[in-house]
Amino acid sequence: MGKLTLCNVSMTYHTLHTETKTLDDISIKVDEGEFVVLVGPSGCGKSTLLSIIAGLITPTSGSVYLDNKIISYPCNKIGYMFQKDTLFEWRSIYKNITLGLEIRRELTKDNIDFANNLIEKYGLSSFKNYYPSQLSGGMRQRVALIRTLVLNPEILLLDEPFSALDYHTRLLVSDEIYKIIKAEGKTTLMVTHDIAEAISLADRIIVLSSRPAKIKKEFNINLSIENRTPLTSRNAPEFKDYFNLIWKELDKYDK
Amino acid sequence: MINNTPSKEHLEYISKIKRRNTLITLCRILILIIFIAQWEITARLNIVDPFLVSQPSKIVTTFFKLMQEGHLLRHTYVTCIETIIGFISGTIIGTLIAIILWLSDFINKVLEPYLVVLNALPKIALGPILIFWVGNGQPAIIIIALTISLIVTIISVLTGFNDVDEDMIKLVKTFGANKYQILKYVVLPHSLPAIISTLKINVGLSWVGVIVGEFLVAKEGLGFLIVFGGQVAQLDMVMLSIIILSIIAYIMYAIVSKIESKYIK
Ligand SMILES: Nc1ncnc2c1ncn2[C@@H]1O[C@H](COP(=O)(O)OP(=O)(O)O)[C@@H](O)[C@H]1O
Ligand SMILES: [Mg+2]
Numbered sequence: 001m002g003k004l005t006l007c008n009v010s011m012t013y014h015t016l017h018t019e020t021k022t023l024d025d026i027s028i029k030v031d032e033g034e035f036v037v038l039v040g041p042s043g044c045g046k047s048t049l050l051s052i053i054a055g056l057i058t059p060t061s062g063s064v065y066l067d068n069k070i071i072s073y074p075c076n077k078i079g080y081m082f083q084k085d086t087l088f089e090w091r092s093i094y095k096n097i098t099l100g101l102e103i104r105r106e107l108t109k110d111n112i113d114f115a116n117n118l119i120e121k122y123g124l125s126s127f128k129n130y131y132p133s134q135l136s137g138g139m140r141q142r143v144a145l146i147r148t149l150v151l152n153p154e155i156l157l158l159d160e161p162f163s164a165l166d167y168h169t170r171l172l173v174s175d176e177i178y179k180i181i182k183a184e185g186k187t188t189l190m191v192t193h194d195i196a197e198a199i200s201l202a203d204r205i206i207v208l209s210s211r212p213a214k215i216k217k218e219f220n221i222n223l224s225i226e227n228r229t230p231l232t233s234r235n236a237p238e239f240k241d242y243f244n245l246i247w248k249e250l251d252k253y254d255k
Numbered sequence: 256m257i258n259n260t261p262s263k264e265h266l267e268y269i270s271k272i273k274r275r276n277t278l279i280t281l282c283r284i285l286i287l288i289i290f291i292a293q294w295e296i297t298a299r300l301n302i303v304d305p306f307l308v309s310q311p312s313k314i315v316t317t318f319f320k321l322m323q324e325g326h327l328l329r330h331t332y333v334t335c336i337e338t339i340i341g342f343i344s345g346t347i348i349g350t351l352i353a354i355i356l357w358l359s360d361f362i363n364k365v366l367e368p369y370l371v372v373l374n375a376l377p378k379i380a381l382g383p384i385l386i387f388w389v390g391n392g393q394p395a396i397i398i399i400a401l402t403i404s405l406i407v408t409i410i411s412v413l414t415g416f417n418d419v420d421e422d423m424i425k426l427v428k429t430f431g432a433n434k435y436q437i438l439k440y441v442v443l444p445h446s447l448p449a450i451i452s453t454l455k456i457n458v459g460l461s462w463v464g465v466i467v468g469e470f471l472v473a474k475e476g477l478g479f480l481i482v483f484g485g486q487v488a489q490l491d492m493v494m495l496s497i498i499i500l501s502i503i504a505y506i507m508y509a510i511v512s513k514i515e516s517k518y519i520k
Contacts, residue, residue: 054429074431086422090444100430103440151430 002029003187004053004155009062011048022048023059024212030155030189035181037198038191039246040208046191049213050157053189054080066155076104079153079186083160085144087132093143094119094128100151115150122146122180137165138173145177149184156181158190162197174201175230195250199242200230207249217249309490314498317491326475331499334465334476337393338507341400342461346454348401349408356409357416357442358434374410378403379467391472399471400464404457411456415449416442451515458511462504 011023022045030036040046051057053064055073064071066078087096098115101107119125124146132140141161148156161177162170178201181188192198198205199221207216223236233239261269291311297303298310305313321327356363382399389395423441432440469478477496484492 051425054425056425056428074429076431078429080426080429082422082426084420084422086420086426088423088441088444090447099427099440103427103430103432103436 003032003034003067004028004030004189005065005068006049006053007063007065009049009052009059009064011045011052011057012060013048021212023052024214026062026213026215028189028206028215030187032187033185035178035188035190035201035203036206037202037204038189038206038208039195039198039250040191040193040213041210041250042193044208044211045213046193046208047159050080050159050189050191053155054078054157076151077154078157079148079151079155080157081144081148081159081161083164085132085137085140085164087140087143087147089132091131092128093124093130093132093135096132096143097124097147097150099147104151111150114152118146118149136169138169138176141165141173142176142180145180149180149186154187156186156188156190158188160192160194161190163192163194170197171231178230195243195246196234196239197230198246199239200233205242205246207246219245306488307490309494313491314495317489317495321492321495327499330475330477330480330496331503333393333473334469334478334500335503335507337396337400337465337468337476338458338461340397341464342404342454342457344397345401345404345457345461346408346450349405349453350412350450352405352409353412353416354438356413357438363413370406370410374406378406378464382467382471386472393473395472396465396468396476399468400461403464404460407460408453408457411453412446412450415446418449419445447518448515451511451518455508455511455515458504458507462500466500 006026006028009023009026010021013020013022026049028036028038038046038049048057052059055071055075055078066075088099091099097119098107098112101111101115119128122142124143127135127139127143132143135143144161162174165173174197190198190201202221205219205221207218208214209216219242221242223233223238225232225236228236294308295311298305298308318327356366379399381402385398385402386395389398419442423445424437427437427441465476466478466481469476470482473479477500480496481493484490484496
């Protein structure tokens with residue numbers, strides 16, 4: 001089994017008026033160090049799936065395994081990044097980055113050194129005392145990632161982390177964040193509805209149907225390109241083929 | 256590169272704005288002078304009855320007379336203290352109740368209709384009952400002031416609490432935060448601007464509460480001076496009290512605004 005495993009996860013939301021079946025029997029395996037991207041139309045249940053893995057909601061049925069054991073919450077091996085950077089405007093960049101340590105009461109010397117290392121390594125040293133409103137959207141998303149990495153999670157969950165950025169910034173930031181994640185060797189599960197973005201980042205893509213989300217198809221992404229990064233990926237000869245395959249896969253469901 | 260020497264157009268633009276601002280200030284002062292002057296003149300010429308509307312020179316005389324007798328400062332002080340205690344305690348107690356309601360969604364839901372009714376009720380109407388309960392004195396005045404701002408505070412602070420971005424709460428939950436940590440790290444700091452603007456509203460409400468309270472029970476305070484002046488047909492005293500009241504209310508409001516602008520950028 002893999003690093004992170006979902007077994008037959010289903011989720012139904014209940015309100016007084018309706019019940020909404022959102023996830024239908026989802027089973028996923030993510031291996032150590034792998035970058036897996038879930039692609040699915042908006043509203044199909046992608047965020048719900050990540051929330052279940054993070055332990056924010058309990059699935060109606062099915063289970064989540066980490067290192068082959070049923071995961072117990074709160075789990076400090078999982079880091080979560082959102083579409084919006086959710087930086088705290090009233091805290092400095094440094095205070096934002098160490099927020100998780102503060103909440104976990106783990107502001108030890110080792111951890112602070114680790115945080116400072118990351119800050120230095122990823123070019124945030126000179127912004128430590130800035131406030132989030134003074135940074136650009138791309139920079140803020142980088143801070144959000146470092147804030148997650150400071151807690152040294154084994155698995156990263158990324159929920160459409162670039163979709164709030166404009167196109168140009170999105171390409172640059174996804175490149176940057178991909179490199180950081182690879183350098184830190186994290187196992188990653190990302191969701192997006194942007195096919196090109198998915199191909200440019202993923203080792204493997206899982207296509208979800210519209211709500212209730214079912215797994216439709218999986219694609220191993222093999223690009224014949226050296227020193228693969230999200231930006232260079234887009235020049236790979238196979239890029240368009242994957243795009244068309246996934247496009248067709250998604251298209252079927254909207255009919 | 257930053258251009259340090261502003262261009263000619265920019266300098267012209269600045270001086271235009273400045274001239275306009277000076278003009279606005281001048282007009283404001285002018286209105287005040289004209290108003291006071293016509294008041295004095297029409298009263299002296301008996302165009303208006305000085306007994307009914309008083310007159311500026313007499314108000315000034317009354318001011319010095321009351322200052323010499325040593326009571327005016329005391330009356331002003333009493334009213335100020337009552338107001339300050341009123342709006343600060345209203346804000347603090349209201350915020351504490353809002354925290355309890357935020358912590359327990361159940362209590363919140365149970366109390367919701369009561370809050371709506373209490374909010375709609377003109378709290379001044381409770382004045383006589385409160386006096387009956389707390390007795391004829393300063394505590395009653397303060398409690399009236401507090402009652403007026405309490406419900407509004409609870410409602411607006413709670414609205415601030417519920418306005419927090421869900422994702423921020425989710426984020427700290429993934430850090431393992433419990434409900435008190437969510438309150439401490441996310442909800443309270445996020446709502447600080449809302450709490451401070453409530454404070455600002457409460458200053459105004461508290462003045463109303465205190466003056467009405469003094470009308471009803473006081474033996475000192477500006478509200479008392481107003482009622483007393485009316486009873487003994489001393490319109491100068493009434494007018495003077497009102498003028499002092501508006502100046503102090505303005506100063507207090509300005510101070511709270513200053514605090515507000517420090518926290519809300
Ligand atoms: N707390 C909730 N209660 C009821 N329905 C919800 C709730 N959260 C999400 N949903 C519904 O579940 C579906 C999937 O939502 P979501 O997981 O956010 O989709 P995605 O992230 O793929 O856009 C949506 O139709 C949404 O309306
Ligand atoms: Mg979503």
